[in-house]
Amino acid sequence: MTTQTAMKEAARALAQDSARQTYESAEEILRLYRPVMRALATAAGPSVEVVLHNLDGADVDLGHTIMAIENGHVTGRAVGGPSTNLGLDVMKDRQKDHDAFGYRGVTSDGRELRCSSVYFHNAAGDIIASFCINVDLSPLQQARNMLEALLPAPATQGDAPQEHFGTDMESVMDQIIAEAIAEIGRPVAQMTRDDRILVLDKLDQRGVTQMRKSIPTIAKRLNISRVTAYSYLDEARSRG
Incomplete structure (x- = not known):
């Protein structure tokens, strides 16, 4: 199973858990999932960022939502850092199912990410926190480019002849x-x-x-x- 697939499955498992439970506060979610964040980031490696956002309260400051983060170098963020443009969509309807898996993200320096987000609700049905996994694809893309440079281009008519190897x-x-x-x-x-x-x-x-x-x-x-x-x-x- 690839890192991207494993992260997507982990996010789906979290989504199933969050759909079954409600929470009193973002702090409760932090206590429960802080060890999970560390475990995911350690297992997946330095190209995988794991973030928990605090979206609790009537007047959420989207510029300072990050409660906990692992491998923050992926996006350059830290505790106390901002949400993304998706936070704006969540705030428009905090009772909607905003869970999303495997969508594309882009860093400020142009690197492509594969992202998944799961949202936690309180007893009233409002979203109070989000758990996000962001995979930096640039190491994989660099490896792919190296392999493509080493592998021969597809043969076309007029190209150099194809060589056949056999035991006899x-x-x-x-x-x-x-x-x-x-x-x-x-x-x-x-x-x-x-x-x-x-x-x-x-x-x-x-x-x-x-x-x-x-x-x-x-x-x-x-x-x-x-x-x-x-x-x-x-x-x-x-x-x-």
Whole structure:
């Protein structure tokens, strides 16, 4: 399970818990979930920020909602720091279900985050706190870019030839035959006579027909006789 998936599942579990319970105050939630925050952040690593916001009271100051935070370097925030624009939406309707999972966030310096938020309610149904998990995707994106730089680009017509590796020449030949068949774009059982001639032509151009035992192998893969394979090869060469 990836870090992002694990964090999303953890948030969903918290959401189920918050839906079943109500709380008297944000301070009660802090006492209950402070150890959970530390455990999540420690297990997930430094690229995962875990935040608890205090949204209790009639006049919430969204500029100072953070009650507790782990790995605050992800967004550059600390205890006493601000909410986000989502806090404004919550304050418009504090009895609505605002829980959200796996949505996109962006830091002030442009890094992309994968975020999940769970909201806790009091007995009256009002939201009084939020528990947020923010995963910094930049380490994963950097790793992906490094891998993409190392991996070969998808081959296109006219690119450098593809090299086949095998434990013997027969296995190499079989790979090339399979590739030529795949280029036709339909199963052998649905191939027309011209399709099979085209396969022979491709293999002849690649030198496969010069290899030992190539014609019997090609014939078997194309579900034709050796005689027919030689006939198709002659016709392919005559067309060329």
